[in-house]
Amino acid sequence: xxxxxxxxxxxxxxxxxxxxxxxxxxxxxxxxxxxxxxxxxxxxxxxxxxxxxxxxxxxxxxxxxxxxxxxxxxxxxxxxxxxxxxxxxxxxxxxxxxxxxx
Numbered sequence: 001x002x003x004x005x006x007x008x009x010x011x012x013x014x015x016x017x018x019x020x021x022x023x024x025x026x027x028x029x030x031x032x033x034x035x036x037x038x039x040x041x042x043x044x045x046x047x048x049x050x051x052x053x054x055x056x057x058x059x060x061x062x063x064x065x066x067x068x069x070x071x072x073x074x075x076x077x078x079x080x081x082x083x084x085x086x087x088x089x090x091x092x093x094x095x096x097x098x099x100x101x102x
Contacts, residue, residue, distance in 0.1 A: 005024075005025065005027065005028035006022055006023060006024040006025070006028045006030065007022065007023045008020055008021070008022045008023075009021050009022075016041070016098060016099035016100065017096070017097070017098050017099070018096075018097050019094075019095070019096050019097075020094075020095050020097075021050075021092065021093065021094050021095070022091075022092070022093050022095065023090065023091075023092055024053075024057060024083065024086055024090060024091040024092075024093075025086070025090050026053070026086050026087065026088060026089060026090065027085070027086060027087075028083075028085070028086055029056075029082070029083055029084060029085040029086065030082045030083035031082050032060075032080050032081065032082040033080065033081070033082060034076070034077065034078070034079065034080055034081075035076040035077050036076075036077050037077055037078070039077055040101065040102055041077065041099040041100060041101060041102060042075060042077060042078070042099070042100045042101075042102055043075060043076045043077035043097060043098075043099055044065075044073065044074075044075055044076075044097065044098045044099075044100065045072075045073070045074055045075075045076045045095055045096070045097045045098075046071075046072070046073050046095065046096040046097075046098075047059065047071070047072040047073070047074075047093050047094075047095050048070065048071060048093065048094040048095070049070040049071075049072070049091070049092075049093050050092040050093060050094055051089075051090060051091060051092035052070075052089070052091060053086045053087070053088060053089030053090055053091050054087075054088040054089040055086075055087040055088040055089065056084050056085050056086045056087040056088070057083060057084060057085075057086035057087075057089070057090075057091040058083065058084045059072060059081065059082075059083050060081060060082060060083075060084065061074050061079050061080065061081035062079040062080045062081070063075065063078065063079030064079075076097075
């Protein structure tokens, strides 16, 4: 998946687990996609939305496991997901990702 103008920072990786933050400035988006659908792993991603933009920047998915305000959990290898265009403001997220054998 090509980066569409947002920045990611990986804080740590340990075995099949990693943690990162992402910063999406105004004018960026993340088109609908599935991460590594041919991977031998189930990819679970916990997302904590630290800062939401004033307009746009909403996470969407065909299959949330948890879809609470600011807290999301989904299988990014199984379901299509993305972020709508950020028209005003910035979006900041903290993510924890777990890889499990299929």
